[in-house]
Amino acid sequence: MIVADNLTKRYGDKTAVDGVSFTVAPGRVTGFLGPNGAGKSTTMRMIVGLDRPTAGRVTVGGQDYRHLRSPLTEVGVLLDAKAIHTGRSARNHLRAMAATHGIGNARVDEVIELTGIRSVAGKRAGGFSLGMGQRLGIAAALLGDPHTLILDEPVNGLDPEGVRWVRQFVRHLAGEGRTVLLSSHLMSEMSQTADHVIVLGRGRVLADAALPDLVRTWTTTTLLVRSPRLGELVTALEIPDATVSAVEPGAAQITGITAETVGDIAAARGIPLYELSPRVGSLEDAYLALTDDSVEYKTKEIA
Amino acid sequence: MTALAAAPRRATHPNTPRLSFAHLLKSEAIKILTLRSTWWSLGVTAALSVGISLLIALATSGMGGGMEPTNVILAPTQFTMLVAGILGAIVVTGEYSTGMIRSTLTAEPRRGAVLLAKALVVAVTMMVTTVIIYAVAIAATAPLLGGTGIDWATPADSIVPLALGMLSMACFTLMGVGFGFVLRSGAGAIAVTVGVLFVLPIMLSLFSIAGPDWMWVVEAGKYLPVSAAGSLTRAGATDLVEPALTMAGWVIGPLLLGWIALRWRDA
Numbered sequence: 166m167i168v169a170d171n172l173t174k175r176y177g178d179k180t181a182v183d184g185v186s187f188t189v190a191p192g193r194v195t196g197f198l199g200p201n202g203a204g205k206s207t208t209m210r211m212i213v214g215l216d217r218p219t220a221g222r223v224t225v226g227g228q229d230y231r232h233l234r235s236p237l238t239e240v241g242v243l244l245d246a247k248a249i250h251t252g253r254s255a256r257n258h259l260r261a262m263a264a265t266h267g268i269g270n271a272r273v274d275e276v277i278e279l280t281g282i283r284s285v286a287g288k289r290a291g292g293f294s295l296g297m298g299q300r301l302g303i304a305a306a307l308l309g310d311p312h313t314l315i316l317d318e319p320v321n322g323l324d325p326e327g328v329r330w331v332r333q334f335v336r337h338l339a340g341e342g343r344t345v346l347l348s349s350h351l352m353s354e355m356s357q358t359a360d361h362v363i364v365l366g367r368g369r370v371l372a373d374a375a376l377p378d379l380v381r382t383w384t385t386t387t388l389l390v391r392s393p394r395l396g397e398l399v400t401a402l403e404i405p406d407a408t409v410s411a412v413e414p415g416a417a418q419i420t421g422i423t424a425e426t427v428g429d430i431a432a433a434r435g436i437p438l439y440e441l442s443p444r445v446g447s448l449e450d451a452y453l454a455l456t457d458d459s460v461e462y463k464t465k466e467i468a
Numbered sequence: 469m470t471a472l473a474a475a476p477r478r479a480t481h482p483n484t485p486r487l488s489f490a491h492l493l494k495s496e497a498i499k500i501l502t503l504r505s506t507w508w509s510l511g512v513t514a515a516l517s518v519g520i521s522l523l524i525a526l527a528t529s530g531m532g533g534g535m536e537p538t539n540v541i542l543a544p545t546q547f548t549m550l551v552a553g554i555l556g557a558i559v560v561t562g563e564y565s566t567g568m569i570r571s572t573l574t575a576e577p578r579r580g581a582v583l584l585a586k587a588l589v590v591a592v593t594m595m596v597t598t599v600i601i602y603a604v605a606i607a608a609t610a611p612l613l614g615g616t617g618i619d620w621a622t623p624a625d626s627i628v629p630l631a632l633g634m635l636s637m638a639c640f641t642l643m644g645v646g647f648g649f650v651l652r653s654g655a656g657a658i659a660v661t662v663g664v665l666f667v668l669p670i671m672l673s674l675f676s677i678a679g680p681d682w683m684w685v686v687e688a689g690k691y692l693p694v695s696a697a698g699s700l701t702r703a704g705a706t707d708l709v710e711p712a713l714t715m716a717g718w719v720i721g722p723l724l725l726g727w728i729a730l731r732w733r734d735a
Contacts (some may be wrong), residue, residue: 231577250568257502264495266485
């Protein structure tokens, strides 16, 4: 359980995190979303005591991270894959990290196997690819078999197999009742991984909701209707807040009305339907709708 | 990566993992001994030290002796102190430049403990290395010095200066550690360390040509770490308190500043 209460971080005039409050509950995967510069990484750094909050506080398992007596078994952290001395081999990095808690070499070998880096474990981390560095970072986070995992962009640079592994692994850990907080820019990946989503924009919480609720609230469900008597059907619908846009002859996209209503009316009038399919919005749609005003580094739309 | 079913739990570890200062020391020892830069620094220190001692022994034996035998062993400190200080600095700044410091501080969030453990491990590493270097240098120069070797029966002319020489090397290293934590950048910490150890003594001594009004600047030079180490390791030296305090100040000052920086700045 991670609880942030009015967490604030200012760097001079710039407010990176602005009075953020949220709870990351155990037993589910919580996704941390937001544009670049939204304050995700800063918030994660404050959770693990690397940055000192300007105001407010954040606790892990009810305690300030700096007061944890066994941090590695409480919290596993991957903040960025580069938090590793480039001159040291992967195994020696893990040995040194494990030694702080008296964790033995057997566990070091376990996490090496688990993350699939055995073939490069003896090599210096400076020569690692982004994906290998990421796997080493995840291995370090798992050393203490922690109750809480905080992973900043864990799938960044991973190959599809690694992305899938991370997804299954964090879902497995959450299934065991652990707390998992992970950030990602990959919306499709996040929609497959997270149960709950916290969206940050310009240092504030824009949304904090279960993933299906978030998508439902921030996107519109579109019905694709195909019928040989489409014009007749649309007239029969007679619903003021429904919008209809023709897709092709005999097909239209309708919003503001449920599939059940359209089906009932068609049946009542004896109008045949060739297709009636609701298209639910994606997490990406919801995310873009939410963060539209709070994107700090905005790209220009290509006309 | 392997399948989920292979995810083993902590069953193989009967002892509950727990953070402790002893564990932290072991971690720091693993860290320092698994970097090539450490072995390069220690190797350069050894080569310089033994090499210069041999050269001095050769030169003095040709002239019929005259130099204090412990001085033959300790004289190379003027050069090796730089390597010691630089080692102390890069052990710290290497963590900042690579981002390793974030891993270190998430494993042990009590930052004072991190500084203390690192300082102890680096200092002990340097002391052990120095003892080995002295032993090798003594053995290597003994045939050249012949009958004029170290008089072990008089501690003030033998074991005391050598022990203080070893401690001085540890102090130079710790100074580097302190500057490393204060400045975080390798170039900056090395520049300041070399500046204090090497450049400042030369600059202050230059004031001796500026006339008696500036003699106080030259006098101030004896409070530099190099002069303090020189006074401490002089064979038969009697007044050890002042140079010892000076040296302690040069260790505690930078370490204290380093601790303040580490404690209050974001990592």
